[in-house]
Amino acid sequence: MAASATPAASGSEIGKDEWIDDMFSHLELNADELDDVVIGTEKATEFKKEARWLAIAKVVTTRSFSAEALFEKMRFVWNLSRDPICRAAGENLFIFQMHCLGDWKKVVHQGPWTFRGWGVLINDYDGLEDPEKFIFSGMHVWAQIHGIPELYRKPDVLDDLSRKIGKVKEVQMFPKLFFEGNYVRIRVMVDIAKPLMRFVSLTTPEGKKRLQVKYEKVPFFCKRCGLIGHDHEECGDGVWEEKHLQFGTWMLAVRRANQPDPPPRRFGQRDLSRGGWSGGVARRPSLGRKRSSEEAGMEEENDLKDTASSPIKPGQRTEDMEEDSDETRRRLQFDGVSVGVSSGPEENAPESDPPAPPLPPQYIKDKDRTKLRKKDATILGNSLAPLAASLEEDRQAQ
Numbered sequence: 001m002a003a004s005a006t007p008a009a010s011g012s013e014i015g016k017d018e019w020i021d022d023m024f025s026h027l028e029l030n031a032d033e034l035d036d037v038v039i040g041t042e043k044a045t046e047f048k049k050e051a052r053w054l055a056i057a058k059v060v061t062t063r064s065f066s067a068e069a070l071f072e073k074m075r076f077v078w079n080l081s082r083d084p085i086c087r088a089a090g091e092n093l094f095i096f097q098m099h100c101l102g103d104w105k106k107v108v109h110q111g112p113w114t115f116r117g118w119g120v121l122i123n124d125y126d127g128l129e130d131p132e133k134f135i136f137s138g139m140h141v142w143a144q145i146h147g148i149p150e151l152y153r154k155p156d157v158l159d160d161l162s163r164k165i166g167k168v169k170e171v172q173m174f175p176k177l178f179f180e181g182n183y184v185r186i187r188v189m190v191d192i193a194k195p196l197m198r199f200v201s202l203t204t205p206e207g208k209k210r211l212q213v214k215y216e217k218v219p220f221f222c223k224r225c226g227l228i229g230h231d232h233e234e235c236g237d238g239v240w241e242e243k244h245l246q247f248g249t250w251m252l253a254v255r256r257a258n259q260p261d262p263p264p265r266r267f268g269q270r271d272l273s274r275g276g277w278s279g280g281v282a283r284r285p286s287l288g289r290k291r292s293s294e295e296a297g298m299e300e301e302n303d304l305k306d307t308a309s310s311p312i313k314p315g316q317r318t319e320d321m322e323e324d325s326d327e328t329r330r331r332l333q334f335d336g337v338s339v340g341v342s343s344g345p346e347e348n349a350p351e352s353d354p355p356a357p358p359l360p361p362q363y364i365k366d367k368d369r370t371k372l373r374k375k376d377a378t379i380l381g382n383s384l385a386p387l388a389a390s391l392e393e394d395r396q397a398q
Contacts, residue, residue, distance in 0.1 A: 054124070055095075055122050056131060060228055061230070063118075070094065074120070082103065090132050110140075112219065121138070139228070140188070143197075143215050144253055146183045146214065147211050159171065170186065170187040179214075190228075199213060224247070226246065232245060
């Protein structure tokens with residue numbers, strides 16, 4: 001999709017700058033064309049300040065795509081605090097302007113970023129250089145070096161190994177093993193004009209050892225030539241035998257398998273004695289439940305006897321203690337009623353149930369209470385009427 005940087009002139013292809021210089025040599029410019037627009041130093045400083053969060057991007061592919069689709073996708077992937085200003089700057093070239101330092105650092109220094117599986121190269125941009133002449137330094141990727149002997153797992157050794165892959169940005173000697181294998185994790189900037197590194201060699205007094213390199217989230221690359229940006233079926237005529245495919249998916253890091261999920265909980269028959277569901281798990285005997293004497297291991301009669309005792313006070317005999325006990329029982333009896341202490345054969349008699357408390361008074365509405373009061377007054381008046389009549393007759397007889 002990239003445009004040709006060598007336009008044709010006079011039937012031959014020459015450099016773009018040479019073509020422009022040759023054209024100016026044959027043109028005569030008028031006064032209006034020679035009138036300059038001058039930008040002062042203060043104005044230029046202000047413009048540079050406004051353009052300090054610029055970035056230039058290029059999608060590594062030869063296929064065509066919509067610029068608007070790229071803008072919408074990257075806005076979603078980046079998830080910045082404010083949407084950047086986006087514009088197309090040429091054939092497969094794009095300019096992004098962020099609004100703060102945090103957004104700019106995320107876009108330029110994080111990644112790798114991909115669009116539909118193709119790599120997106122992003123670099124800092126000053127706003128002065130011609131976008132079509134801009135040279136991209138490479139793509140930041142996360143790589144892994146597997147199988148380094150523990151004896152030689154040292155920073156200086158890892159730095160030398162990492163430089164074989166690309167420009168080193170970060171080294172994690174003891175990373176969290178989210179991927180399979182025993183590895184050291186590095187962040188490097190790889191040159192997309194060169195094939196991806198598959199192995200790095202380490203020579204020690206014990207011998208030579210080849211260490212495999214794997215990549216995380218790397219864009220499409222060719223299994224034939226190892227370059228980022230196209231597939232092996234797009235390389236040459238696309239017809240290759242298996243032995244010609246020197247690169248492949250075995251260069252990709254594989255995430256560790258997640259722990260198996262626990263089996264789903266199955267609800268068993270409801271335990272009516274406990275008022276809930278057993279949940280498919282057999283219930284063990286509750287520690288708080290009362291147990292029978294058989295469960296407690298108290299089969300013999302002697303185990304059920306009260307074996308508690310207290311020492312006798314010095315100088316006091318057992319007979320004196322029994323007499324004191326009888327005297328205490330007699331003192332607690334008033335008018336033939338035993339208070340708390342019983343003696344004789346009634347000691348083992350079963351206790352009678354206490355009398356039931358009286359029922360609470362029934363609630364009567366005010367209206368019904370008034371009717372009952374009038375009814376009682378009427379009954380009382382009727383019962384007293386004969387008595388009043390007899391008293392009147394006796395008075396008249398006198």
